[in-house]
Amino acid sequence: MYRRTCMKHFWIVASIVVPLALGHSAMAETADPNAVPVAQDSEFIAAGKSYNVDFGDQKFRLDFKSAHEMVFTSPDGKNTANVDITTTPIGDGIYMIYWSRRAGQHVIHVDDFKRGIAYTNIILPDGSASRRRGTLAEVK
Structure with missing residues (x-):
């Protein structure tokens, strides 16, 4: 009985002390179980690669500098922008990618790089x- 009580107290103290020892970010992660993960360069399949995207009436080249930076360019080269992106892994080779292009314009892609x-x-x-x-389509 005494041992069980000691173990219970140990886990209570550990659940308070460990997040404090790890810092604020660990507390934020444990505080919000619904937080969306953000991909790092090592886990973003498109980092360092370029892709042509064709939506019919809209075509662009996307140059992914990293999981946090992308350059998009129109086919004629007249419309180009370097944007900060947020990438979220949502499946095998599938990412949700978000960026703001100009004031009030927001873009959200769901890109399946494997298919x-x-x-x-x-x-x-x-x-x-x-x-x-x-x-x-990846530009080779």
Whole structure:
């Protein structure tokens, strides 16, 4: 009985002390079990690679510098931007990728790099949305 009580107290103390010892980020992770993971370069399949995306009326080249930075360019080269991205792994070779292009314009992709399928949701400043499905081909 005494041993069981000691073990119970040990686990109570450990559950308080360990997060404090690990720092604030560990507490934040344990505080929100629904937090969305963010991919690091080593786990982002497209890091360091380039892809052509074709949504029919919209075509772009996406150059993934890392899991946190991307350059997109229109086929004519006139529309180019270096953007900060957030990548979230959601399946085998499938990532949700988010970026803001300009004030009030937000882009969310779900890209399946293994099957070559891209989905985009572009929210424009006026609140309207453009949603497309297209192809995703690695530039070799």
